[in-house]
Amino acid sequence: MKKSFKTSQIITIGIVCGLLLLATLFAGCTSSAPAQPVTHAESTTAVPATTVPGLQSTPQAISTTAAPGVLATTSTPEPVYTYSEGNVIAYTAASLKGVSSKLAEGFSKMYPGHKITFNLDGTQALTTQIENGAYADVFISASPKYTTELTKGGYFQAGTVSTLTTNYVIVILPADNPANIRTLADLAKPGVKIARAAKTVPVGIATDAALANLAKSTYGQAWNNSVNTNTVTYETSEPAVATKVALGEVDAGFVYESTATAAKPGTYVSVTIPKNDNYLQVYSIAVLKESTSKGAAADFENFMLSGAGQQILKDYGFRSA
Numbered sequence: 510m511k512k513s514f515k516t517s518q519i520i521t522i523g524i525v526c527g528l529l530l531l532a533t534l535f536a537g538c539t540s541s542a543p544a545q546p547v548t549h550a551e552s553t554t555a556v557p558a559t560t561v562p563g564l565q566s567t568p569q570a571i572s573t574t575a576a577p578g579v580l581a582t583t584s585t586p587e588p589v590y591t592y593s594e595g596n597v598i599a600y601t602a603a604s605l606k607g608v609s610s611k612l613a614e615g616f617s618k619m620y621p622g623h624k625i626t627f628n629l630d631g632t633q634a635l636t637t638q639i640e641n642g643a644y645a646d647v648f649i650s651a652s653p654k655y656t657t658e659l660t661k662g663g664y665f666q667a668g669t670v671s672t673l674t675t676n677y678v679i680v681i682l683p684a685d686n687p688a689n690i691r692t693l694a695d696l697a698k699p700g701v702k703i704a705r706a707a708k709t710v711p712v713g714i715a716t717d718a719a720l721a722n723l724a725k726s727t728y729g730q731a732w733n734n735s736v737n738t739n740t741v742t743y744e745t746s747e748p749a750v751a752t753k754v755a756l757g758e759v760d761a762g763f764v765y766e767s768t769a770t771a772a773k774p775g776t777y778v779s780v781t782i783p784k785n786d787n788y789l790q791v792y793s794i795a796v797l798k799e800s801t802s803k804g805a806a807a808d809f810e811n812f813m814l815s816g817a818g819q820q821i822l823k824d825y826g827f828r829s830a
Contacts, residue, residue, distance in 0.1 A: 595622050595623045595624060595802075595805050596623070596624045596625075596626070596802060596805065597623065597624070597625045597626070597646045597647060597802055597805050597806050597808075597809045598626050598628065598644065598645050598646045598647070599625055599626065599627050599628065599645065599646065599647040599648075599649060599809065600628045600630075600635040600638070600639060600643070600645040600647070600648050600649070601627045601628065601629050601635075601647075601649040602629075602631070602632045602635070602649055602650060602651035602711065602792065603629045603630055603631055603632075603651075603746040603747055603748050603749075604651055604676065604711075604712065604746075604747040604748070604764075604765050604767060604768060605627075605629065605649065605651075605767075606629050606748050607767065607768060607771030607772070607825060608767070608771060608821060608822060608824075608825040608827070609627045609629065611821050611824075611825070612625070612813070612818065612821055612822075613625045613627070615812065615817055615818060615821055616808075616809055616812045616818075619808075619812050619815070619817060620805075620808050620809075620812065623805055623808060623809070625809060628645070629748075630746060631706075631710045631711075631745050631746040631747075632650045632651045632652050632655045632710070632711050633655060633709045633710055633711075634745065634746075635648065635650075635655075636650075636655040636658060636659060639659060639664060639797070640659070640662065640664075644799065645797050645799075645800070646796065646797055646800040646801075646802050646803075646805070646806040646809075647794065647795070647796055647797065647800075647806050647809055647810065648664075648665070648794070648795050648797060649673065649792065649793070649794050649813075650711075650792060650793050650794075650795075651676070651711035651712070651747075651790060651792050652711035652714060652790060652791075653791050653793065654711075654714070655711075656670065656793045656795065659795075660795075663798070664797060664798060664799075665795040665796065665797060665798060666795070666796040666797065666798050666800070666803065669795045669796040669807070669810065670793060670794075670795040671793060671794055671795070671810065671814060672791060672792070672793055672830040673792040673793055673794040673813060673814065673822075673830055674792045674819070674822045674827040674828060674829070674830050675789050675790065675791050675792065675827070675828040675829065675830060676715075676765040676766060676767055676789070676790045676792065676826075676827055676828065677765065677766045677782070677784070677787045677788070677789060677790075677828070678712065678715045678716055678719045678763055678764070678765060678766070678782055678787055678788055678790075679763075679764060679765065679766045679768075679769055679779050679780070679781055679782060680693065680696070680761055680762070680763055680779060680780040680781075680782065681751065681754050681761070681762050681764055681768070681769050681777040681778070681779050682754065682760065682761050682762075682777060682778045682779065682780070683754055683755070683757045683760070683777070683778075684775050684776060684777060684778060685757075686760075686778055687757070687760060688700075688701050688702075688760035688761070690760060690761055690780065691780075692780065693723060693727075693728070693780060693782065694728060694732065696735075696736050696739065696761060697728075697731075697732045697735035697736055697739065698735075698739075700739075701739045701760050701761065702739065702741045702758075702759040702760045702761075703736065703739045703740045703741065703759060703760065703761050703762065703763075704740070704741065704742045704744060704750045704753040704754060704758075704759040704761070704762040704763075705740050705742070705743055705744070705750065705762070705763050706743065706744050706745070706746065706747055706749075706750055706763070707743040707744065707745055708743070710744070710745060710746060710747065711747075711790055712747040712750070712763065712764060712765055712790065713743070714788075714790075715765075715788040715790045716763040716788075718788035719763075719782050719786060719787050719788045720733050720736060721733070722785075722786040722787070722788070723782065723786045726785070726786050727786070741759060742759065747764050747765060747768060748768070750762040750763065750764050751764050751768050751772070751777075754777060755772075755776055755777070761780075765790070765826070766826045766828075767822075767825050767826035767827045768826070769826065770825055770826025771825045771826060789828075791830075792827075792830075794810050794813055794814070795810075796810060
């Protein structure tokens with residue numbers, strides 16, 4: 510009886526141990542495994558652009574790398590801005606100052622939306638500026654000398670150099686004519702003060718040529734020498750000569766006929782130079798090779814050479830090309 514009980518006890522302990530082992534195994538099978546990443550299809554979400562108050566946003570070249578299986582996209586590159594096609598910068602001989610506003614008006618009328626900006630100065634100064642890298646779309650010269658210089662330098666668009674207009678030299682006097690100048694001979698009288706343009710300025714070149722012709726044909730070299738002696742200032746532009754006369758700082762000045770025509774009535778009185786002795790200065794126009802508005806520049810040249818442009822020049826004392 511004791512042996513049977515002992516056997517029974519051993520069986521019971523074995524069963525308990527077995528149950529404990531099974532419980533342990535079952536718990537191991539149901540315990541949590543380390544978390545594994547769950548793979549989902551990747552997506553992209555557009556991020557709104559940040560706008561700084563007061564600034565206009567512009568397209569930027571932004572490259573986006575997409576997840577596998579998603580098409581990569583690139584935004585439109587930022588454009589490169591240049592001078593507006595409708596805007597023209599014209600380096601223009603100073604003697605066109607009086608007619609420039611009318612030319613601008615006529616150009617805008619013929620080509621609505623276009624705009625012309627004149628940089629007015631002595632042709633010799635404008636030539637130097639262009640040679641030194643100044644930007645211009647169009648060049649209007651009052652002397653073939655400087656047109657030829659820039660042509661040889663390769664500054665003009667091929668086939669765009671054209672004769673624009675012509676101009677004669679005239680002598681203007683203050684309205685009250687304090688020196689009582691009546692004829693060209695009076696310019697040599699002692700004490701007369703004369704203003705001329707420098708010898709490098711187109712109207713200065715024309716003045717020297719006209720004086721030489723007058724000396725040879727009519728007045729003699731002594732007269733020419735006296736006129737040179739009476740010249741008290743050599744200006745860098747034709748309008749500067751006209752200003753000296755208008756202010757009464759000199760008794761006479763050599764300018765273009767167009768300046769006398771464009772002046773307000775009563776500003777000057779004038780003494781003409783005979784055509785046979787005068788010097789006809791030739792103006793030209795051309796488009797610069799470096800222009801970034803060649804279409805609009807060509808339109809402006811076409812306007813200047815058109816009947817409308819030529820009529821405006823004629824109304825202001827310029828002559829036909």
